[in-house]
Amino acid sequence: MMSTLPLSRRLRCLVPLLAGALLAAGAAAAEPVARAKVEAALPALDAQAAKAVADGLVPGLAIAVVQGDALLFAKGYGLREAGKPGAVDADTVFQLASFSKPITATVVAALVGDKVLDWDTPVAALDPTFQLKDAYPTQQVSVRDLLSHRSGLPGDAGNELEALGFDRATILHRLRFVPPSSSFRAGYSYSNFGFTAGAVAAAAPTGKPWEEVAREKLFAPLGMASTSARHADFIAYENRAELHIGGAGRWAAKVTRQPDAQAPAGGVSSTARDLAQWLRLELAGGLFEGRRLIPQAALAATHQPLMTRGNNPVTGAASFYGLGWVVEYGRHGVSWGHAGAFSVGARTLVTIYPDADIGIVVLANAFPTGVPEGLADDFFDRVFGTPGRDWMGPWNAAYEGMFAPALAAARARFAPPAQALPGAPSAAYEGRYANAYVGGAQVLAAGGGLELRLGPDGQARFPLTHFSRDVFLYYPTPELPEMPSAVTFTLGADGRAASLTLEDFDGFGLGVLARE
Template identity: 65%
Template sequence: MQLSARSFIRRCLAWILPAIALAPMPSSAQTATAEQVTAALAKLEQLAGAAVADGSVPALAIGVVHDDKIVFLKGFGVREAGKPEKVDADTVFQIASMSKPISATVVAALVSDGIVSWDSKISDLDPAFRLADPYPTGELNVRDLFSHRSGLPGTAGDDLEEIGYDRAEILRRLRFVSPSSSFRAGYSYSNFGLTEGATAAAIPTGKPWEAVAEEKLYRPLGMASTSSRHADFVSHANRAALHIKADGAWAARVERQPDAQAPAGGVSSTVRDLAQWLRLELANGSHDGRQLIAATALDQTHIPLMARGSNPVSGGQSFYGLGWNVEFGRHGLSWGHAGAFSVGARSLVTLFPKRQLGIVILANAFPTGVPEGLSDSFADLVFDGKVAKDWVKDWNSIYAGLFGPAVAAAKATYATPPSPATPALSGEAYAGRYANDFVGEATVAATGDGLVLKLGPDGAKSYPLRHFDRDLFLSFSSPELPDMPSAVSFVIGPAGKATSVTIEALDGNGLGTLRRMAD
C-alpha cells in the first residue's frame, strides 16, 4: 500500500532531524577566539534578519554561547503572521525533537544522583512495559532507548498519538508492533521509545517526568520559561504560533499538543533559557561554579553509539549517542539535534565542545531549512571568516526535495477516480465496528452525507470518507496537508458486508487493518 503523506514526512524527519550537525569532512585546525565570534555574530544577525525579511520564515530566535558566556540573544520577526507582536529572546517556542538531548541531560542528572544508571533495565524500572519479543523486553535498558536501538520501528506510536491516545496507552500498545531490526542491531529513531526510556528512568523518584525535568534541570539552571507541559506553553502570552504554508504564504492554522511524547518532543523554551543549557553541556555539567551533573554521567550522552548511514546532505557518516547526534565535521567534532513539527515548528542546536561554542536557533514554521542554513553559515564565519556557500538556499532545497515530490506523487495517486468508477455498496455494507489490538476500536457510520470513520478513545476523532472507487474511500485527515488524501479500503465478505477495513494512515507498520466485530 502507498505510504501516506504524513507517514512519509515522519520517516524523512526521523532521518534528517538528528543529522543536523555539520557534514563530516576533513578539517584543518580551527579556533574560536572572541574576536572571531564577535565578527561572525554581526554577519549572522544580518543573515537572520534577511531570512525573515524575505519571508523564508515568520520569525527566528537565536542564542549563542562562547567560553561559558552568553554572547548573543535576539529575536527576529513576529510571533504570528499578520499580527504585530515581535519575537524576542524571551518568546517561548515549541522545540519539538530538540527535546531529546534536553531529556538526555535530565536523565544524566538522575544517573549523577545514583537514582538510575544508563544501563538500568526497563523491566526493573517499569515491569509493565513490553516489546513484541520476550528477550529484548528482558534485556532492554535506558541506554538502548535513548540511542534508538531497541528495534522499535521509528514511527511506532506516533499514529496512536494522532488519534488521541495518551502516553500510558500508547506505551502499552507498543508490544503489538513487530521490530524493524534485531535488538541492538539497527538504528530506528523512535519518539515513543525514547519517551519510555525517560519516563521509566523517572519512576524511582516517585514523580512524573515533567516534574523531574523541572526539578533536575530547568529550575537549577534558572530556565523559568521552560516546561515539558503543553499547558505551561499556552499560558505564556509571549509565545510563538506554529506556521505552515497556505496558498504560498505562512499561516498559523494548526496547534500541536505533544504531551504524550513530552520527553521526545514536548519541551517549550526560549533562547535565553536554552543558552543556560548550552553552557551546562559545554562545561561538562558545571554551571556558575557548581557541578550540577557529574561529568561521567553527562559524557555518556555524547559517545557515538549507532551508525546512521550517510548524511542526506553531505554523504558523510553520521552517529547517534544518547539523545544527541555526534558528527566529525568540516569544523571538527560537533554535537547537535534538530526538531520539527510538520504543523509548523523548527529548532536546532549545534555545539562545538572543543571550541566551547554553541548556537541554538528556533523558528515558528515548517518546512524550512533556515535554522540549518544559518548554523552552517555561522560556523563558516567563525572558523573560516567567510561563508562557503548559500547554506540557507541549499537546506531549503533539501527540504523541498524531500517532501515536495512525494507529496505531489501521493496527491496524483488519488487525483482522478477511475472512469467509470465502480459504485459503492450501500452504507450498511460498510457500517459497523472494527478493531485490532494496536489501533483499538473504530466505528464506521452511514450518515446522510456518506460514511464517517471514528477512531481513538471513545471515537474521539471523526473523519468523513469520500468515495473513490467501489470499496475504496478517501479521508482528508492531515491538518498540515488539508488536501492530502489517505485511503480507507474495505474487504467485502460473502454476506455482502465488509469483513475488514484498512486505514492507510495507520498502516505504516502493517497494523492498519481492523477486523469487523460482532454486532
C-alpha cells in the same frame, strides 16, 4: 528498496527522520577559537537572520550564541504570529519538537549522576509493565538502547496513535503489538515513543512524573523559568510563538500541536535565553556557575556516538546518534547537535562544537524551512575562517522538497479512476471495528455520506470519500490536506463488511480491524 509504509505514514516518519538526519555539520578536530573571532561573526549572523525574516523565509526567529560560560548573543526577529502584532524576542517561548531529545538526555544524565539508574539498567527493572513485541528485547532493552534508537522498534510506532488523541500510557502499552523493524541493537530507527519510554522509565524510581523530574533536575537549577515539558505551560505564556505552515510569503498559523504524549522526545518548550543556560552547562561538562550539577562522566556518555546514520545529506559529514544527540564529524571538527521539526509549523536547531567551546540555538516558528541550519552553518564557517558557501539555499531545498515525492505519488495513485466501480450500500460498511493496536473504529452515516471515527471516544473524525468499489479515502494530515490515505473494506458472504484496513496503520501489519 522502496518503503512498504503507506504515503501518509512515510510523511509522518520524514519529519523526525530528516529533523535528525538534516543536522548541522560535524567533526574532525577543531582548534580553540578566540573570543574576538566569534564576536566578529555575530554581525553577519544578525544581518542574515533579519534578512531571512524580511524575505519571508520564516515569520519569526530567536537565536542565542554561547562561548564557554558567556552568553555572547541573544536576539529575536519577526513576529510571534504572522499578520498580528507581537514581536519575537530572546524571551519568546517556542515549541522545540525533537530538539527536546538532547535536553531530555541531560535530565537522564542527572538521574544517572544521582545513581537513580545506570545507562544500561534494563527498562524492565525500572518499569515492569513495559513490553516490546519479543521476549528477549523486552527483558534486555536498556535506557541506553531506547535513547539511541536501537531497540528495533520501528520509527513511526506510536506517532499515528498520538495523532488520534491517545495518551502516553496507552501508546506505550500498545508498542508491545508492533513487530520490530530490525533485530535488537542491530539497526537504527528513530523512534519518538521508544525514546519517550526510555526517559519515562528513567524517572520511574523517583515516583514523580517525567515533567516534574525535568523541572527539578534541570530547568529550576539553571533558572530556566520559561522552559517546561508541559503543553499547558507553553500556552499559558502570552509571549509565545505560534506554529506556521504555508511556505515563504504564505505563512499562516493554522494548526496547533499538543505533544504531551511524547514530551521527552518532542514536548519541551523554551526560549533562546533559557536554552543559553543549558548550553553553558553542556559546554562546562555539567558545571554551572561553579556548582557541579551533573557528574562529567554521566553527561559525557550522552555525546558518545553509538549508532551510525550515514552521511549528512547536505554537509556530507559522517553522522552518528548518541544518547539524544547527533554526533557528526565534518569540516570543522566534532559537533553535537539536534534539529527539531513539527510539520504543523516548527523548526529548531542546536549545534555545539565542544573543542571550540561554542554553541548556537536557532528557533523558528514555521515549517518547512532550512533557515536554522542555513544560519548556523554560515555562522560557523565565519567563526572557523571558511566563509563563502551558500548554506541557506541547500537547507531550504532539503526541507521544502521533503513531501513533494509523496504528494506526487499520492496524486497519481488516487487520481479519479476512469471507470470507478460502484460501492455497496452505505449500510454494508457502517458499524464498529477494532484491533488491539488501533483500538476501536466506527463507520457511520454523516453529512450525506460516511464518516470514520478513531481515537478515544471517536474524537478523531474523518469524512470518507468513495474511490472505487470498497475503497474509500480520508485525509489524516491537516497540514497537507491533499495527502489521502485509503480505507479498504472486505465484505463477507452476507454483503456486510467483515473488516476494514486502514492503510495508514498497515505498514506494521496492524491496519486490519475486524467488525465487532
